Amino acid sequence: MYQFSGILVRVSQNASLAAYREALTAPGARGPVLTSLLARLPVAMVGIALLFYVQRVSGSYAAASLVSAGALVGVALGSVAQGRLVDKIGPTRILLVASALFSTMVTAEIIAIETGAPVWVMTVLGLALGTSQPMVGSSSRSLWTRLLPPGPARQAAYSYEAISMEVFFILGPGLAGLFTALPWAGTGVLLGAVCEVVGATGFALTRTVRAWRPRKDERASVGVLGALSTPGMRTVAIAALGFGVTIGFVEVAVPAAATHAGHEALGGLLLSVWSVSSVLFGVLYGSRPWPRPMYLRLPVLLGGFSVLVTLLAIPTTLAGLAVALFVVGTLITPQAMTHSAAIEEVALPGTATEAFGWVITAVTVGLAFGQSVSGQLVEAFGPPAAFLASAASGLVLASVVWLRRHSVRDGRQWMENAASCTRDEVELAGR
Template sequence: MSAYTDLMRTPGVARIIAAQLLARFPNGMLSLALLTHIERVHHTYGAAGLVLAGASIGQAIAGPLTSRLMGRVGMRIVLAITTLVCSAGIVLVALVVMPIPVTIAVAAVAGLATPPVVPAVRTIYPKLVNSRLLAPLYSLDASAQELIWIAGPVVITFVATQISTTIGLLFCAAIMLGGGAWFILLPELGRVRIPPSKRRIGATLKRPTVLLATMVGFLLVGACAAIEAGTVANFAGHGPEAGIVLGIWSLASLVGGFAFGSRPIGPWALGTRMLVVFAGIALASIWVSNVWWLTAMLVVSGLGIAPALAVTSTIVSTSVKFSDTAEAFGWVGTGQLIGAALGSAIAGFLIDQHGPTGAFWVAGAFALVGALVPLLGRRWHPDLRGREISPMPDTEPVPTQPS
């Protein structure tokens, strides 16, 4: 735990973690808010899944584009414009009842304008701490973000079921605006400038490690999105139970992140963590209707989530040049968002046909493949035991004068 103590003593670290968590807090609420609102308005989880898919596909397309744009025009400008547009889209869905195709289009535009907070902050991290503290910082970030998934589902489920789904969406927009403003005004954003990448967009995906992290993120978040949809459907109309179960699940992930965050990262690290996630989901699907069994098995799966996300961040950071870091994390985010889109959409249709258990079948399939990919592709997984953990330096030709 000494590494975490050193991190908290490093100037700027606690402040930037807190600000980016608040800016990203709507991520823990928006899916459930949209799911409950669209289902209430149109009375079908299939339609709700399509709206979520539209938003996630928009986010997926925007991920590498807005991340790369930050190196061209600056982080603050990109973050400010996207925050305003995205929150406006959420407000429109909340206040105007539209046909499903139009709602999907508005959700997709909001998704396209999702503020690239994660690529921004994970690009800043290597400039805040030395290489010894970078891996614990990524682990702390992955663990701390679980606070989003602990408080977010509980808060939004209570607001949506006990007050109004419209108020729930407006609450998401308000938090996005407030948290985004705090993050944008941080002095660290003014001190760090992302160099414009000289490579064509998409070139970072040619690095096997970035591709591996993107694929695993796609499968892991797809599993999580399916679990969210299945849990909400399982307790629909019965109060805040869904939010509480999802909050406990995220708390388990938080515990797992702190417990395993400082462990050395070897070539089997990602695969073994994903096996833990799959085992818990597979066991949970046996008896979804029992809240105690479901919660206990989700705790098992949760112990592997934050550790797996921390490993993906660390191996990406060590595999690309600093100027390509934002785009690389943008692609990883894109993979995760496409996973969320497919996970939500497929789970929504299976819930309509087979009930909540169908969503857990989807989650189990995603998690199983998510474990097999890094195990079979372990030669792409760097062995970071005993190595310095930091982005590769950008190099430039040095002009020389003839003697």
């Protein structure tokens, strides 16, 4: 198994078919790849299914968006905490404990919804549910640094991680919508949770993952901020936040548009449309990303995505909305790929799992904000207002990333300087 310590280096971002093949057939990769697929299949399903479930029972999108946002905030908290622990002691014990807690919290949430508990109770339970959700994605992403050396194969592995997640975003919302339409609206939440627990447990118990032994000399000296100690990593997190905010608004507004049109069950299927174009364009983008420099790629992709989101406010029919979603979706996977690849350039050695946890945290905080505000806008002004607010929020954060772009450009030099610093000096330099 390949161990890499020291400063991460800039490598080619191209991902050929041969590189994909080399990554997925690497020794020790098969078990974690298959089980992580099962664990991540319901990632996009559980949150949306929870939103649909609460809305179906309570009749309120505002209440449903708050509960769903609570779960997303929980994911944001849990991803960093689990990531830091995984970097220190390995993923097996962390994922097994998280799976047990997650099972308990899902059961409690279902009971609360079925018994008509107050919204704040359901929201708190959603927070606990999200916090305990086993973070297989960050562990899976970090595992590639141990299986593959820096180079095209590793970059292909990161592209595979982003593309596979988008496939789940295709399946997840559609399945959530279908399951919600069944006689019991909680079917999607329950089945998604079972799938996630089984997959996470299987991933944690594979031989490759059980052999994960963190090295003390592998982790850089960092303070309480951990992977966020570097300015470049904070810029990546802001880009991920903007990505999450724009999507969060849309994830509530699209189902609401379907409901307003009298076709509630189509809400999840409509959300799947933009994931189809995301995967198709993502495969092409991975072979020749644009723009090339990472420090330009982050703000340009977020800004372009935000501009495209304005198209969603134009259609007056669900068919038109589906076409607009297909166009907008082209820039989803490229952003996910870029966030993952950027970690190579801005995260301190030995903090890869936590760094990816911060990306997940930023995205989920953005989703939580977008969903909670979108629910209020939809009920007060209708879905078009939420689409326009989504675009405006994304453009504001894209501007912030543009102003901070040099922190990503100079990320490798910052880490080279930090390698010889003490923990206190790293924290001071990061500020």
